[in-house]
Amino acid sequence: MGSYEELKMLQKLPLEVKIKKSQQRIREWVNHFGLKNTYISFSGGKDSTVLLDVARRIYPDITAIFCNTGLEYPEIVSFVKRTENVDVLRPDKNFKEIITKFGYPVISKEVSNIVCEARKGMLTGKYTYRIQKLEGTLLDKQGNSSRYNCPQWKFLLRAPFRISDKCCQEMKKKPFKKLKKAGIIGTMTEESRLRKENWIRFGCNAFEAKHPLSSPLSFWTNQDILTYLLTIFQFRTCTVIL
Known part of the structure; x- marks a missing residue:
């Protein structure tokens, strides 16, 4: 278990140190589950793009998986197609079917x-x-x-309509759960209170969670992500949705 004080300390570290710490969390995850049983959850956005680059610097062959819900921007889909070694998943139901059955998020x-x-x-x-x-x-x-x-x-x-949080569960989480592999995601604690509380409880690698999940960028900030992209990708021709 961590603490808010520890998290704040980690968030203040230099980016170079954060990269090394994140790679260590990824190594621990891969060592525990095996490379064939792990994957990078790749949305094609800036956070998962950074995560994939950080991970492939130590595991060049690690698989990335993109869930195409049908709601992604065309630019995202195009960027994903240009990225090597990316498998594509699709949910069982489309967005219209989800909101009709469960309600709007x-x-x-x-x-x-x-x-x-x-x-x-x-x-x-x-x-x-x-x-x-x-x-x-x-x-x-x-x-x-x-x-x-x-x-x-x-x-x-x-409100005169149904409201539900099932959209993400049905369209993104459920397809990944069917893989029965250990995922690595690019979420950060500064994005929500719930993510911060999960870090306090499990740390970056939630080995003991009901559904084990690794979030090695948890202690990064959005500014870290932008700095990494500017530093690593400034000489590359690619489209990253900010």
Whole structure:
């Protein structure tokens, strides 16, 4: 387990040191699962492009996998096609089928989940903690207002359409789970509270998670990503969606 203080310290390290630390996390992952049983989750965006380059500097033959949901920009698909050793997955259902069955993802996955589950609680007459979050009444263990409260989104309970966080689960996570391999992703803790909490709990390599996942760039910042791209790719002809 880590701490917020440790994470802040790592985020302040020079980029050269971060690269070495990330490569060490990748080595630990590959040593644990084996190169044939690991892959880089490659979206074609800037973060996963950096991750793939960092990983292939130590494992040139590591496989990258791109999930084509049908919602990607044409430039992304074109860039992925120009990248070597990339396998392509597709979800079982398209976006229209997903939102028809489950509902629209709005604001964020976290907010969509809270609204969706709170609506279920309202139908059953149960005053769930998700309803408390939306009403701003949830308390933490010290009896103070919970930092997870989000009353600004309470109005979504009355939105005239279905809301769900199942879109990402069905279109991206489920296809990757079918691989039964250990994935490496390019997410960073500064992007969301949930990712920060996961790092505090598991670190970069979540060996003990229900679904093991490696995020070796967790302690990087968006500025690190941009600096890496400028330094590494400034003399290359490629399209990276920022």
